[in-house]
Amino acid sequence: ETGVTQSPTHLIKTRGQQVTLRCSSQSGHNTVSWYQQALGQGPQFIFQYYREEENGRGNFPPRFSGLQFPNYSSELNVNALELDDSALYLCASSSRDLANYGYTFGSGTRLTVV
Amino acid sequence: GEDVEQSLFLSVREGDSSVINCTYTDSSSTYLYWYKQEPGAGLQLLTYIFSNMDMKQDQRLTVLLNKKDKHLSLRIADTQTGDSAIYFCAETFGSARQLTFGSGTQLTVLP
Secondary structure, X not given: OOOOEEEOXXXXXXXXXXXXXXXXXXXXXXXXXXXXXXXXXXOEEEEEEEOOEEEEEOOOOOOEEEEXXXXXXXXXXXXXXXXXXXXXXXXXXXXXXXXXXXXXXXXXXXXXXX | XXXXXXXXXXXEXXXXXXXXXXXXXXXXXXXXXXXXXXXXXXXXXXXXXEOOOOEEEEOOEEEEEEOOOXXXXXEEOXXXXXXXXXXXXXXXXOOOOEEEEOOOEXXXXXX
């Protein structure tokens, strides 16, 4: 059983640029959630995808967008990057078939905006 | 809105027990979770408890839930240096059952 994999592991971008982060779900999981973790903080929910549609969204502006593909992998896109977007971005997969809705997290992508 | 609070730091001696505390606000949370994060790594699920339970034990880990006070605790018995990490409690919230995390407790285990 493979876990959640994210790519790239580290990324440096310039303010105003666009970035795409990628996530492969754990085998058997059909739901993907994205979280932003700023330094010294707990993760904050960005959005969740289920059956290729956005299924819930946290308090993030529209320049944060995502996709889920038929194989349940996912992308997080951020446009017009700002310095405050510098953070660890975590992907978590889960399955609605699991009673406890358990989430498996990837190791994250560390994004630095300069 | 939802809010989860934790104390920021805890220091214990190797071999002692550690108790990490958390308070949450959403009384409708179905499950409550404890995650561990080591430096530079993602989140590792340690354990979870269903909201109709008072206690759950899993090897060295004991979770206590007081629903009346909305208080959750994680006890780690015989704490080892490998337990040094940041521990997050989290509750599920909203239609997507997204996780709401506390700010994390940095556990330092001294030799």
